[in-house]
Amino acid sequence: MAQLVCQNLSIGYDGKAILNDLSFSVNAGDYLCILGENGSGKSTLMKTILGLQSPINGKVMTGDGLRPNEIGYLPQQTMVQKDFPASVREVVISGCHGRCGFRPFYSRKEKELADKMMEKMGVGHLSKCCYRELSGGQQQRVLLARALCATQKILLLDEPFAGLDPKVTGQLYELIDELNHRDGITIIMISHDINIALEHASHILHIGKNVFYGTKEEYVERGAWHMLVGSGGGKE
Numbered sequence: 001m002a003q004l005v006c007q008n009l010s011i012g013y014d015g016k017a018i019l020n021d022l023s024f025s026v027n028a029g030d031y032l033c034i035l036g037e038n039g040s041g042k043s044t045l046m047k048t049i050l051g052l053q054s055p056i057n058g059k060v061m062t063g064d065g066l067r068p069n070e071i072g073y074l075p076q077q078t079m080v081q082k083d084f085p086a087s088v089r090e091v092v093i094s095g096c097h098g099r100c101g102f103r104p105f106y107s108r109k110e111k112e113l114a115d116k117m118m119e120k121m122g123v124g125h126l127s128k129c130c131y132r133e134l135s136g137g138q139q140q141r142v143l144l145a146r147a148l149c150a151t152q153k154i155l156l157l158d159e160p161f162a163g164l165d166p167k168v169t170g171q172l173y174e175l176i177d178e179l180n181h182r183d184g185i186t187i188i189m190i191s192h193d194i195n196i197a198l199e200h201a202s203h204i205l206h207i208g209k210n211v212f213y214g215t216k217e218e219y220v221e222r223g224a225w226h227m228l229v230g231s232g233g234g235k236e
């Protein structure tokens with residue numbers, strides 16, 4: 001049974017579709033990379049999956065024990081986030097917010113969870129530091145710890161490591177691989193980099209004028225060709 005199903009989705013703004021009739025499903029433990037040119041609708045698809053935006057048509061469903069509020073999200077970094085005036089611990093524990101309901105404070109269990117996730121992401125020693133004084137790579141580790149406070153099941157990452165140096169980027173991709181392989185956390189990641197996608201993903205969704213969805217192996221075999229000519233491959 002799939003954790004996430006997108007069925008005949010049409011997405012866009014003000015009733016005008018950017019993508020039409022998109023169907024794919026994600027199983028627990030999958031690592032899906034979403035590829036596509038600038039403006040093809042990758043971020044819009046993520047927002048729709050997260051329920052931040054309604055589809056024009058079709059639906060997004062969760063299954064296999066996943067509830068819609070158990071999807072962790074790591075957004076593209078904006079200047080506002082980079083300058084966020086809070087301590088690392090405050091940023092991480094805010095990931096528990098979805099669990100609090102109307103309770104205006106965090107429980108001991110939530111504080112312990114935040115500490116555990118900071119350790120896991122290698123930023124435990126920075127917990128009292130101000131978030132905005134960290135390096136870009138450290139900030140992304142903090143945001144990963146925050147997302148892991150929200151969920152241990154599935155993470156959505158929107159070009160999470162853009163603009164970081166190659167060494168730091170490599171370490172962060174290793175961390176994501178570990179979460180996927182060791183902890184079985186499902187990963188859905190937007191990427192611009194086809195090589196990164198082919199190195200790490202189990203499945204590829206390539207959106208644009210044509211759409212390809214399939215395993216990485218299927219993509220290598222016929223996906224790129226399908227994107228070029230629009231026939232002979234892909235499960236649309």
Ligand SMILES: Nc1ncnc2c1ncn2[C@@H]1O[C@H](COP(=O)(O)OP(=O)(O)OP(=O)(O)O)[C@@H](O)[C@H]1O
Pocket residue numbers: 013018036037038039040041042043044045
């Ligand atoms: N809030 C909005 N209102 C109207 N149109 C929007 C809005 N946000 C994005 N768009 C348009 O929707 C299209 C898809 O944008 P989206 O950000 O989903 O693309 P993307 O594939 O994530 O691009 P990039 O790779 O540049 O991040 C673009 O043409 C964009 O201008």
